[in-house]
Amino acid sequence: MKxxxxxxxxxxxxxxxxxVKGQDIHFSQFYNSPLxxxxxxxxxxxxxNRFILNYRNxxxxxxxxxxxxxxxxxxxxxxxxxxxxxxxxxxxxxxDVAGESRFGTSQGxxxxxxxKKMSGYRKKAxxxxxxxxxxxxxxxxxxxxxxxxxxITNGEFNNTPSGETYLDTxxxxxxxxxxxxxxxxxxxxxxxxxxxxxxxxxxxxxxxYGADESLYTRLTLHAGAQFELKPRIKLLPNIIYMTQGPHxxxxxxxxxxxxxxxxxxxxxxxxxxxxFRNADSVNGGIYADALIINTRFNxxxxxxGFNYDFNVSxxxxxxxxxxxxxxxxxxxxxxxxxxxxxxPRF
Numbered sequence: 001m002k003x004x005x006x007x008x009x010x011x012x013x014x015x016x017x018x019x020v021k022g023q024d025i026h027f028s029q030f031y032n033s034p035l036x037x038x039x040x041x042x043x044x045x046x047x048x049n050r051f052i053l054n055y056r057n058x059x060x061x062x063x064x065x066x067x068x069x070x071x072x073x074x075x076x077x078x079x080x081x082x083x084x085x086x087x088x089x090x091x092x093x094x095x096d097v098a099g100e101s102r103f104g105t106s107q108g109x110x111x112x113x114x115x116k117k118m119s120g121y122r123k124k125a126x127x128x129x130x131x132x133x134x135x136x137x138x139x140x141x142x143x144x145x146x147x148x149x150x151x152i153t154n155g156e157f158n159n160t161p162s163g164e165t166y167l168d169t170x171x172x173x174x175x176x177x178x179x180x181x182x183x184x185x186x187x188x189x190x191x192x193x194x195x196x197x198x199x200x201x202x203x204x205x206x207x208x209y210g211a212d213e214s215l216y217t218r219l220t221l222h223a224g225a226q227f228e229l230k231p232r233i234k235l236l237p238n239i240i241y242m243t244q245g246p247h248x249x250x251x252x253x254x255x256x257x258x259x260x261x262x263x264x265x266x267x268x269x270x271x272x273x274x275x276f277r278n279a280d281s282v283n284g285g286i287y288a289d290a291l292i293i294n295t296r297f298n299x300x301x302x303x304x305g306f307n308y309d310f311n312v313s314x315x316x317x318x319x320x321x322x323x324x325x326x327x328x329x330x331x332x333x334x335x336x337x338x339x340x341x342x343x344p345r346f
């Protein structure tokens with residue numbers, strides 16, 4: 001088997017997934033995965049219950065059947081406290097699998113939040129939200145499918161033992177996150193929010209060798225808004241910045257939301273957006289990573305989103321600019337609302 005450019009890229013990606021010391025999953029539609037973004041977003045919704053499914057497929061043009069696949073399912077609800085405040089309760093299950101070694105991470109966690117009204121009234125108010133979540137994570141891989149540099153001779157793979165030994169190829173660890181969120185509702189068409197979260201506060205040991213390899217704490221800063229440009233057309237800008245160990249990522253862009261159907265159907269709309277993501281290199285410097293086209297359709301209690309990432313980094317020599325695609329599905333259960341405050345719709 002001759003090593004061409006794609007094989008080299010595959011080998012590098014496998015090595016990166018092995019050595020980046022716990023670099024987290026991410027979604028281009030981060031605003032459509034609120035519980036993965038910040039536990040303080042638990043229960044921040046206009047209805048009573050919310051179900052969300054997310055799926056991401058990345059680098060299929062390079063890795064083919066061994067592409068990165070990320071699945072997430074979450075549920076949350078809000079519970080009234082007194083006349084104006086809320087508890088948020090939720091749970092998330094997600095799984096990420098990559099490469100021939102089936103290097104995988106799976107997590108189940110519970111999220112709690114408390115939304116405290118700080119100013120205003122129902123249709124114009126400001127809220128401060130405190131959030132916390134705790135979960136159990138499984139990390140594993142298939143040892144027999146790994147390829148190591150000492151198994152490559154004259155550009156060809158040989159099946160001699162690599163000499164690598166592992167203490168455990170399948171283990172569990174606890175994970176803890178805390179977050180804050182502020183959101184303000186100015187009227188039914190205008191709102192804004194800003195949030196911050198610290199993930200992996202307990203810095204669990206994630207080494208397969210039994211060494212001390214603590215998971216990097218990740219800081220997430222994010223913000224978004226909704227403005228009415230003209231009747232039946234709204235602008236929804238969003239931004240997220242994440243830093244974890246030596247890694248940095250910035251994702252920003254905006255959607256236009258076009259109302260559809262009769263004006264009385266306030267939750268029937270179509271969205272179209274353009275986003276840009278850049279990151280820093282472990283060797284120094286900042287590089288452009290992806291240009292993202294996003295669309296979403298909202299109808300009554302359903303929201304369906306789709307995006308495609310066009311790779312614009314050096315990897316496009318092998319990927320032909322094909323990066324990733326994502327799909328999200330949201331379902332709301334509302335019921336009668338006789339109290340409370342309007343919330344941003346993420």
